[in-house]
Amino acid sequence: MPLVVTGTVGIDTIHTPSANVEGVAGGSAAYFAAAASMLGPVRLVAAVGGDWPDEHRRVLTGFPNVCAKGLEVRPGSRTFAWGGRYFDNLNRRETLFTELGVLEEAPPPVPAEYADSRYVFLANTHPAVQRQLLAGFPNRALAVADTMDLWINVARKDLLALFEELDGVILNDEEATLLTEIPNAVSAARAIVEMGPNFVVVKKGEHGAVLVHSEGVATVPAFPAQLDRVVDPTGAGDTFAGGMMAHIAKSDRTDFETLQSALAWGTVMASHTIEAFGLDGIRAIDDGDLNTRLEEFRRAARIA
Amino acid sequence: MPLVVTGTVGIDTIHTPSANVEGVAGGSAAYFAAAASMLGPVRLVAAVGGDWPDEHRRVLTGFPNVCAKGLEVRPGSRTFAWGGRYFDNLNRRETLFTELGVLEEAPPPVPAEYADSRYVFLANTHPAVQRQLLAGFPNRALAVADTMDLWINVARKDLLALFEELDGVILNDEEATLLTEIPNAVSAARAIVEMGPNFVVVKKGEHGAVLVHSEGVATVPAFPAQLDRVVDPTGAGDTFAGGMMAHIAKSDRTDFETLQSALAWGTVMASHTIEAFGLDGIRAIDDGDLNTRLEEFRRAARIA
Numbered sequence: 001m002p003l004v005v006t007g008t009v010g011i012d013t014i015h016t017p018s019a020n021v022e023g024v025a026g027g028s029a030a031y032f033a034a035a036a037s038m039l040g041p042v043r044l045v046a047a048v049g050g051d052w053p054d055e056h057r058r059v060l061t062g063f064p065n066v067c068a069k070g071l072e073v074r075p076g077s078r079t080f081a082w083g084g085r086y087f088d089n090l091n092r093r094e095t096l097f098t099e100l101g102v103l104e105e106a107p108p109p110v111p112a113e114y115a116d117s118r119y120v121f122l123a124n125t126h127p128a129v130q131r132q133l134l135a136g137f138p139n140r141a142l143a144v145a146d147t148m149d150l151w152i153n154v155a156r157k158d159l160l161a162l163f164e165e166l167d168g169v170i171l172n173d174e175e176a177t178l179l180t181e182i183p184n185a186v187s188a189a190r191a192i193v194e195m196g197p198n199f200v201v202v203k204k205g206e207h208g209a210v211l212v213h214s215e216g217v218a219t220v221p222a223f224p225a226q227l228d229r230v231v232d233p234t235g236a237g238d239t240f241a242g243g244m245m246a247h248i249a250k251s252d253r254t255d256f257e258t259l260q261s262a263l264a265w266g267t268v269m270a271s272h273t274i275e276a277f278g279l280d281g282i283r284a285i286d287d288g289d290l291n292t293r294l295e296e297f298r299r300a301a302r303i304a
Numbered sequence: 305m306p307l308v309v310t311g312t313v314g315i316d317t318i319h320t321p322s323a324n325v326e327g328v329a330g331g332s333a334a335y336f337a338a339a340a341s342m343l344g345p346v347r348l349v350a351a352v353g354g355d356w357p358d359e360h361r362r363v364l365t366g367f368p369n370v371c372a373k374g375l376e377v378r379p380g381s382r383t384f385a386w387g388g389r390y391f392d393n394l395n396r397r398e399t400l401f402t403e404l405g406v407l408e409e410a411p412p413p414v415p416a417e418y419a420d421s422r423y424v425f426l427a428n429t430h431p432a433v434q435r436q437l438l439a440g441f442p443n444r445a446l447a448v449a450d451t452m453d454l455w456i457n458v459a460r461k462d463l464l465a466l467f468e469e470l471d472g473v474i475l476n477d478e479e480a481t482l483l484t485e486i487p488n489a490v491s492a493a494r495a496i497v498e499m500g501p502n503f504v505v506v507k508k509g510e511h512g513a514v515l516v517h518s519e520g521v522a523t524v525p526a527f528p529a530q531l532d533r534v535v536d537p538t539g540a541g542d543t544f545a546g547g548m549m550a551h552i553a554k555s556d557r558t559d560f561e562t563l564q565s566a567l568a569w570g571t572v573m574a575s576h577t578i579e580a581f582g583l584d585g586i587r588a589i590d591d592g593d594l595n596t597r598l599e600e601f602r603r604a605a606r607i608a
Binding site: 088089091183184185186187190204206210216217218219220221222224225226227228230257260261264297299300301302303 | 392393395486487488489490491494508510511512514520521522523524525526528529530531532534561564565568601602603604605606607608
């Protein structure tokens with residue numbers, strides 16, 4: 001069933017201890033769409049400026065299942081740009097710069113032909129914008145949103161208004177604690193469920209993820225990769241969400257068991273993302289790679 | 305098959321954000337033995353001083369499967385005592401005081417009747433002492449040791465000599481990184497396996513544990529408890545080891561799959577430990593509690 005993602009398509013500059021890359025394709029919606037496309041079709045709603053490189057378009061539309069009709073190009077505007085630097089252990093990073101560009105303008109319009117979208121993911125952007133975009137999908141079966149520390153700090157009221165309209169929220173452990181002041185993933189997620197959504201997924205990076213749902217709790221470790229396989233963690237969270245939502249859309253089910261399986265698909269997707277810079281990790285996925293890695297993950301995480 | 309633990313039996317003082325307890329039964333070997341006794345018989349080798357409270361003896365021997373013939377009382381000596389304070393989120397603690405007492409003296413003798421022990425756990429103490437104790441178990445099928453940051457810092461040579469005689473090492477993530485300078489559990493464990501043991505278990509507290517073994521990697525999340533169920537984390541790691549080793553001894557197998565199952569038993573045991581102060585969490589385990597919680601854990605950690 002149709003899956004759509006709204007969010008940012010941007011130009012990234014990434015410094016890691018081993019290498020630097022400049023001007024690569026990035027943005028929350030781009031990462032999400034690339035990952036989701038590995039499991040099925042995905043529609044993309046985002047805006048870029050006139051400076052958006054042709055090469056980035058080729059990268060993005062090179063993922064056969066990505067529909068980019070909802071990608072608006074604004075010739076007189078600038079594309080969102082982000083630069084970040086990872087520290088030695090690749091777990092922590094600092095933002096070097098953020099150029100909002102089109103993100104300071106009106107959100108992109110949702111194409112009329114996307115109105116039948118059933119599964120909706122609102123990748124990270126201002127919660128008031130996310131809420132506005134959500135209204136473009138009246139036939140949705142499930143709506144999930146990501147957020148970030150900035151909006152928790154400066155737009156909490158908008159965020160809480162958004163939460164009341166969502167089925168699910170996905171955020172990382174630091175954000176969950178910032179939002180609730182509770183330093184425990186399960187307890188924090190439980191408190192967020194009280195704010196409206198039916199479920200909350202807390203991403204814990206190299207420590208996996210937790211799902212707190214009205215029908216139960218699920219927990220998943222990260223794929224047990226060695227550090228020498230981690231090249232660039234950028235987009236791990238967005239591709240986790242992409243794998244998760246694409247599995248849900250493909251299953252066309254929203255029950256607890258489907259969400260639990262979706263955590264594993266998200267984990268496998270993120271494990272590919274971090275093995276190369278930018279979208280290259282997802283691009284490198286071949287037929288059978290995902291099933292092979294899911295099987296490997298099942299073996300490693302099996303409880304007999 | 306016979307399981308034995310060597311290590312400390314001590315007197316603990318514990319401060320948490322919610323309460324303080326003074327002079328309760330503790331020590332690595334006591335926690336281990338209490339937990340292991342929930343799955344089968346366990347032999348205890350340790351020394352205490354003349355100040356060891358009768359009440360502590362009653363607590364320890366109140367676990368029906370604990371054999372305390374290897375517990376030596378030294379009337380003229382003092383029992384090991386430890387005091388610690390947990391910070392708000394219960395993930396971090398500081399040591400308030402350590403009184404070594406009997407730990408500064410010769411290690412306890414291994415009773416001759418323990419020489420047929422097949423499964424040996426050397427709970428945390430000086431690695432030269434652990435090595436000396438290990439020699440008391442010539443018929444062992446599997447020997448595993450815990451350690452701590454102190455010995456990594458001040459007795460690395462003894463520790464490496466010990467590792468060469470072990471089948472397995474268990475330590476927490478900070479210790480694994482301290483030992484190897486590698487900030488990733490799987491990579492650090494891999495490096496420790498290169499030092500001699502056949503497998504390494506890295507405990508990650510609320511993030512679960514990882515097993516790196518010559519035959520594969522296994523990863524297990526923590527039991528997804530809410531913060532309001534966490535009363536006192538003291539002994540979580542020792543009881544994790546107790547549940548793990550007792551499952552191995554009960555199975556009388558040392559293959560990868562048995563170790564992987566053992567991680568789950570360790571997790572379940574630790575989840576009980578943290579629900580009350582000192583040994584009270586283990587003491588409160590009733591018939592069926594462990595199987596019920598293991599089933600709950602399996603459901604939460606299932607990858608469909």
